[in-house]
Amino acid sequence: MSEEIEPVEAFRLRAREWIKANLGPMQRWDMSQHCESDEEELEAVARDRMLQRKLYDGGFAGICFPKEYGGQGLTPDHNRAFSEELSGHEYPSRFSVPTFSPCASVLLEFGTPEQKAAHLPAILKGEEVWVQLLSEPGGGSDVAGITTRATRDGDHWVLNGSKVWTSRAWWADWGLILTRTNWDVPKHRGMTVFILPLQQPGVEISRIERLNGESESCEEFFTDVRIPDSDRVGEVDAGWTIGTRWMYHERLGHNSPYVTTPVGSKGQKSHEPSVVEIARKAGRLDDPAALELIGEHRALGIVTHELQRRIGDAAASGKGNKDLSSVDRVFRGLASVRRATIAFDLAGSDASVWDENCENPTDAVGMQFLMRQVSCIGGGTTEISRNVIAERVLAMPREPSGDKGVPFRDVPKGPNRSR
Template sequence: MSDSGESVEDFRHRARGWIAANLGPVQPWDLDQDCADDAAELVAVARDRALQRKLYDGGFAGICFPREYGGLGLSPDHQRAFNEELAGHEFPSRFMVPTFTPCAAILLEFGTPEQKARHIPPILKGDAFWVQMLSEPGGGSDVAGATTAAVRDGDDWILNGSKVWTSRAYWADWGLCLARTDWNVPKHQGLTVFMLPLRQPGIEIRRIERLNGESEACQEFFTDVRIPDSDRVGAVNGGWTVGSRWMFHERMAANSPYVTRPTGLSGGGTRGSPLVAMAATAGRLDDPIARELIGEARALDIVTHSLNRRLAAAAASGTANVDGSAIGRLFHGMAAVRRTTIAFDLAGSDAAAWSEADEAENGAPGMDFLLRQVACIGGGTTEIARNVVSERILGMPREPSGDHGVAFRDVPRGPSR
């Protein structure tokens, strides 16, 4: 039973009826596909905002969010039941990651009551899309090595620097930003987290075009951006405490109890037809090698689903290793690469060279194959996940670091002279 007194099964029954009456079938853009152009993307964004508002008006937004901020105050089991009933139906995919997690999750954990009252309701209503700004052009996976700087100026902070690989920042509303606020202490001790609206003077957003022609990732340039101290999240120079939880929620991704996403929806691999249809198009349904590949992909799906449930249950219990989400991050990256490779192998010659007609019929297994390593980079690299698993879960010796205990301003950066 939840605090509201509604059992999971009663909630499931209510959700099932509402979903059937109000939500249509899953759409291609719900499967994390790229839209044909910016106009189509903005149409899809508007649709997702409307879908999120529909969930809110129907009483199914923020299932695990506190009631005082517009949520339902229910349990992760209630969210899991809703996700299971949502299978096969449309949902506001763009709002889930990173808006609900890690951004809203961080606001719930570290925000002041005033910050939560101001920002959580618009998120639940679909009025505010958030992005996370962690990576920097010169930082790679070293998040704590941030050089984007915020300097105190009375009741404000002045932000200068750059962030990169921010997904969909060009149409987002707010950003969560990790900045350097003290250069005289070791790098992990001089960071602070801020939230800022993205449509204001001093912020320039540039699109980054990838190999497949899409440009949803962005780079932001900050020039004397003024941030009120009331928009600081957590303590001054306490950004690594916030950031550690931030990266936990980022690795949780669709496993988070804050995320509404149909159970069984693939999070990586191919954008086109199911693998069986792909094999049929290639004339390989009777090929034992092709059938084995299809079976392997199905096994990956089963393991992914089971691992998601286990990680979500462990996180909800509050008793599991807080770094366990790195296991999921590592598996999801490697499994997505393998699924994409399987699709490439099944498609045969059509994957090596394709026409627009081939892409319309079979998706783009060749392009997906060329971009397969994105699954191991975005959302935190699998290399970092391996380190977290080895050091913080298995207890292996930590990797040597040359900047341990050194004031950040004294840490060498860039090529040596």
């Protein structure tokens, strides 16, 4: 006889009481995740681990994960209810993406029972933070063109190569890595996925400083790193099958049913400066053109939220096209660029100069404008998502490709990308 699932509203009330009793108000680190120093970042990481463990001990970690791996075995509706009640409260924001989505989501879908038993409970307890190792220095958004190689050596594999733009790798514990294991087949058919502990000999992690001074992104160099075959995820050379689902979960991001993060309007704050405050500071609240921009900014936010909710529901039900997450990816990227541009336009000349030490959020408008294109690049470019929509959602013909059916070793590569 199957166990009866707790009604959503009863769960919501229970979650509301627990959150009020156990979680404080949302903190600055929850809203932006930006820290002023490495010491502060590590302090925030330790706090997030503690909060994740608190959720686990309270019976609210991994709401949609199976009970056998430490989850609650509940539905996406339960997860949404908890996320709504969580709004305005502190939460372990650094676990949401990419630890839960896509990494834990991929492990849950493709990992062996032993792999899931070893890592999913540890993730839910806050003991393991994961990153995804996909992009490469010479590969751009062509994930299938990877050249980081894993070579079989008995019961182990030997890893050599590099990955780049990996967020938080310098303090993370584990990574999910896509490698090249066969050079004699077309590029989509010669890849394999592995689980990789990051803090080990042969793994060198270098920080990348961005225009805004942040250095969360990293580049990793692998030199003769040994991986036991028991840490292989899926079949040898079948990595693209896993990779397509991996990228699907990546595009879902915070909309994944496996991610618990504050949603709704109950005290929820944003790290974006208020466009109303920006217009007030610029003396433009009586300007009809400024009011139109404020309305457009708000409308884009509402549509983004509702689109994400709808696509998340479709993903959770299994009824929607599995590549609809690309629609969200394109809209979210373009809307973010437009919202940053609106804020910049409203601020006027004040946005051209700002004080790094000023606590007034409107003084960040200029930097946010300079960094606006990140929303169309990070996590897979919007151009790639457009291709996915055209080919897999609208069923349009694929553009001709010179490497189709060609063994990967014979595909022309740049000077740093040959085997």
